[in-house]
Amino acid sequence: MAKSVLRVDLSPLSHRASGKVREIYEAGDELILVSTDRVSAFDVIMNQGVPGRGVVLTKLSEFWFGKLDFPHHLITTDLDKMPSPVTDHRDDLQGRTMFVRALxxxxxxxxxxxxxxxxxxxxxxxxxxxxxxxxxxxxxxxxxxxxxxxxxxxxxxxxxxxxxxxxxxxxxxxxxxxxxxxxxxxxxxxxxxxxxxxxxxxxxxxxxxxxxxxxxxxxxxxxxxxxxxxxxxxxxAETYAPGRSQDSFDKQILRNWLETQVWDKTPPPPTIPQEILDKIAARYRDIMARLMD
Ligand SMILES: Nc1ncnc2c1ncn2[C@@H]1O[C@H](COP(=O)(O)OP(=O)(O)OP(=O)(O)O)[C@@H](O)[C@H]1O
Ligand SMILES: [Mg+2]
CATH class of the missing domain: 3.30.470.20 (ATP-grasp fold, B domain)
Incomplete structure (x- = not known):
């Protein structure tokens, strides 16, 4: 069973902010942006993560920064080139961490x-x-x-x-x-x-x-x-048809499953079966593979 990373603690680095997905730490003139596996639907953050989701988000950002012909903030995703507490958490941070210029x-x-x-x-x-x-x-x-x-x-x-x-x-x-x-x-x-x-x-x-x-x-x-x-x-593109709302490439499996639950869309969210989490994870890997092809 693939493990999700929901939280990270990079102390003694100073923690700047937490987003729905990311944790942001300060390191001198740079920032460390960590994408966790947290996932939200209907504006509520789920209690469980989608294994590897943060890695997909990071790899796609890195891919697009390299592909788009415009100056960007990314310095590296190589943990060994980041400040020391990072490498102490290698297993959790690998593939999901961007070292960027603070702007x-x-x-x-x-x-x-x-x-x-x-x-x-x-x-x-x-x-x-x-x-x-x-x-x-x-x-x-x-x-x-x-x-x-x-x-x-x-x-x-x-x-x-x-x-x-x-x-x-x-x-x-x-x-x-x-x-x-x-x-x-x-x-x-x-x-x-x-x-x-x-x-x-x-x-x-x-x-x-x-x-x-x-x-x-x-x-x-x-x-x-x-x-x-x-x-x-x-x-x-294959299932696209105007005149109705479209399935979301990444979150539809989660939304569809949540719609089958008795839940009023306020916290706490229902507990998602591992099988559904794994399916969503596969969907993220799929979109990454297709875009990075
Ligand atoms: N190079 C950078 N320098 C300074 N701030 C940055 C840089 N890159 C991103 N940020 C900021 O870091 C924050 C990233 O936060 P994040 O997206 O995780 O959460 P959020 O935007 O507060 O909420 P949400 O989860 O809804 O996106 C944003 O405020 C963004 O503007
Ligand atoms: Mg944001």
Whole structure:
């Protein structure tokens, strides 16, 4: 039975933050980002992990950083090149740890959507727009958009991110930087979508985060994770059909199983059978293998 890593403790390094999935530690001018095997569904973190999920997320980020033609924050995933407490936890950290340059993160989430899904579809039905961007009438759920659109949001410290109009984003980051963020995000999405499409996978939408190297006027650097199933909506091209919601490439098995349970979608979550966890794990390995092919 494969083991899941749900928690890590890298003391005496200073712990900066815990996300739903990741643990972040500080090491001088660098950060250590550890992706655990934690998994959430319906906004609730499950008590059990999906074995190897954090490894898949890390390997995919590393793959995309190497593939995308843009400066990024990743220094190495080699534990032996990281500060000493890391190698004391080799078994837990192997394959799921990124050593990155600590950057000033641009306080905007750069989302690009190529298809009409999720909150975008909800808004379109009400107003014919997505995050304020007008779209042609007559589109149906999961339709491919005539062109990808850029729909930035705030980066909320707590609670949900709020959509930003392009003008609101300009007010936060400045005119020039806003344009650069939009152009770069669109280019990165296009490159990712093309690569995925050739492997039978649709990249419906994704979120990028950027940092600045060398202060306010510095170079834009791609940070955080890149084009992982956690930051992106991936669909299987084979089963894709507009006019309905699409199965999520990675989490559908979990969602479907949870729907069979008597559970009100608030903590505590039900206990997931190992067999289901193993199935989900295989699904993650599958998407990784297909994308990295
Ligand atoms: N190179 C970097 N320098 C500084 N901060 C970074 C860098 N790369 C990523 N970050 C930040 O680290 C944090 C990663 O957190 P993480 O994604 O694990 O949790 P979260 O965003 O708070 O919540 P969620 O689990 O919903 O994603 C983000 O705030 C991100 O902006
Ligand atoms: Mg995040």
């Amino acid at each position: 000033d993160i641009v306080p905007v989430e750069c989302i690009v959507r190529g298809y009409l899904a999720g909150s975008g579809w909800k808004e379109y039905q009400k107003s014919g727009t997505v995050c304020g961007v007008s779209l042609p009438p007559g589109l149906t759920e999961s339709d491919r958009l005539p062109e990808p659109i850029f729909t930035p949001t705030t980066k909320a410290e707590e609670g949900h991110d709020e959509p930003l109009t392009y003008e609101e984003m300009e007010a936060i980051v400045g005119k020039e930087r806003a344009q650069e963020l939009r152009d770069v995000s669109m280019q990165l999405y296009a490159a990712g979508a093309e690569h995925a499409r050739a492997r039978g996978i649709i990249l419906a939408d994704t979120k990028f985060e950027f940092g600045l190297e060398g202060g306010k006027d510095g170079q834009l650097v791609l940070a955080d994770e890149a084009l992982t199933p956690d930051s992106s909506r991936y669909w299987d």
